[in-house]
Amino acid sequence: MKKFYRNYIANFEGLSKEIWLLSLVTFINRAGAMVIPFLSLYLVTDKGFTKPEVGIIMTCFGIGSFAGTWIGGKLTDSIGFYKVITGSLFLGGVGFFLLQYIDTFYGFCIGIFSLILVADAYRPAIFVASDVYSKEGNKTRSIALIRLAINLGFSIGPVIGGLIIAHISYTSLFWIDGITCAAAAILLFILLKPKKATIDEPVIIIKKEGLPPYRNTYFVLFFIIMVLTSITFVQYFSVMPLYYSEDHFLNEDTIGWLMFLNGAMIVIFEMPLVAWLERIKISKTMATFWGGIFIMLSFLVVNLTSWSGVLVVGMLLMTIGEMVGSPFSSALALEMAPKGRKGNYMGLYSMSFSISHMVGHNGGMNLAESFGYDITWYAMAAVLIIVSILTLWLYRLLKKSPKFSTL
Template identity: 55%
Template sequence: MKKLFNNYLNTFKGLSQEVWWLALITFINRAGTMVIPFLSIYLTEDLNLSLEKVGWIMTCFGLGSVIGTWLGGKLTDVIGFYKVMVCSLFLTGILFIAVQYLKTFETLCIGIFLLMIVADTFRPAMFVAMSTYSKPENKTRSVTLIRLAINLGFSAGPALGGLIITTLDYSGLFWTDGITCIIATIVLFNVLNPKKAKVQDKLEVENPKSVYSNKPFIIFFFAMLIFAVVFFQYFSAMPLYYKDVHFLNKIEIGLLLGANGFFIFLFEMPLISWLEKSGYNKITLILFGALLTGLSFFVLNLTTWSGILIIGMLLMTVGEMIAFPFSNAYAMEQAKNGNQGEYMAMYIMSFSIASVFGFNAGLQIVSGIGFNNTWLIMTALSSICILLLFVLKLYMKKKTNNNELKPSHNSH
């Protein structure tokens, strides 16, 4: 047991102090977004909005996220990641507190849209900061640590959120979200000030290659976009499936969603550490992650037994644990050719754009043709994602072979 524990701790060795601080700030920030998993239930139950209207509010959520991410990437390349992160976190806190006072469909659309623009400028800036404070050989593990923080926040979030709603009500949730964002700003301000923080990987590219002319990255972008549409069903349609089809209560739903984050917290770092040594390339691993995620929807239609929800959640969790860190590390690798903010924004935008269509489409499909057919569609989408990643893999292989052939070709 002790050996196991020491091996677990060893997977965290060698990461810089700044990356650890970044992880803490991300944890506070993510635990604070506990409103998100309960948003669809809050809008239907408390504000009595129809599923269609909730779908449109979720679309505004996604659109704000897309614009925020794009803006964050641009601002990061212009004024630097630190200023972007401080402003984003502080203003997000203020906006979270304000959103609870919006009660009509129209004001909610505008409010959530603005909130997400401000909140998501943080993400590209945070990844560029992480890349700057991380040695090249530690990038995938640094990403994994940040994801651990996100997931720990995300598992603490829904569990705490369920408790806060039961004891206080939804307004308590918005207040908690706002205050935690402001606390994260204070921590960030004190520990990652450029005057104090130590840079590990300074990247100045002479002739940056635009992300839009990088063909493999575009294929990768579309694969991740589809993957994200599928993945997001776990945070929009799935809680309703748990409630309406399997009759789980709020606490059970919170626990099941929370188990995902807890499982990631325990096993992701050792898994990534092991996979990095396995010799498989990043694209192959992302492909395997997408396969498991697709299977997590496929199994739900095999039986009406509620235990299948746990199996589905486990499959999705392992798929996510593999696909996210390696896709993130692949994006950072590609970003070395150009403006880092632009590349990281493009990667994150695949998820933001997916949230525009994903949340809404999932709910509209469910309301049109039911849960079982929705899960079949998600399985089919996963297959398209896998196909795109396979094409990317062949493309990269061909490119590598061509590069190897060039010198010998010249010598003839």
């Protein structure tokens, strides 16, 4: 046990103090984001919206995310990641405060769009910040630590959120989300001074190297892969909770614990897994491939039986796919980005998740409404088969390129 503990701690050695601070701020932010995992349930059970209406609201979520990541990428390259991160966190907190007072369908469409536009400007900025503060050779581990913070917060958030819903009310979550976002912004403002962050920021790089992301053939293919993967992944944050509730009759408290399993596994196993995969020198592209395979299996397995225990197996498989694929796909995007354009590249990379919110939630909701959950999960598995073919194609293309042959 002591050996396991020492080896686990060793995975975190060599990371800069700024990366640890960014991870702490991210943890506080994500621990408070309790509304998001329960948003579809809240809209159906508390507000009385239909599944197609919820799908449209979640599409507005995706449009806001798309606009926010695009704006965030542009602002990161122009004014620097520090201002983008702190501004996004603080204004996002204000947005969560206000969201609880909306009751109408169109009001929610506008409110969700505005909130996520502000909140998701954070994404490209945090990736560029991790690149700036990473020491040579540990970018993937730095990203993995930030992901660990996200998932530690995300694992705690749903559990607390489920308990609050069960014993208090949904509206309490909005207050907690707002307070934690504002607290994360204040903590970053106090502990990470702008002067320290601007030494190597992209804003001082006048000459931009390489092609813009939308003209980089390799990156466009990678972007398509990430969009399709993310369309399937977001089902776990909208359609899957409804499936847990309607087909397996789980309450919000139990659903929160099931989501906790995802975050807990990532906190315990992702860093050692990433370190091991780096030691065996797996390419970032092939790690992305295997991540998609495990997520595909997670959708197939839940259709094998009506026994609710299979939901745990599905969550375990999805989590393995996330742990293998996500850190390496993020690192792959950073490695493909030339100097002076990292904000734009990471903005486009983040937009893949935004597009998935625009298409995935609505598509999944309407598939479930029209054909049932079983067909929906088979459809998601089919999309991931296409993803696996495209990823292998990207791997072969990169192997032929002298610049990217190691990716």
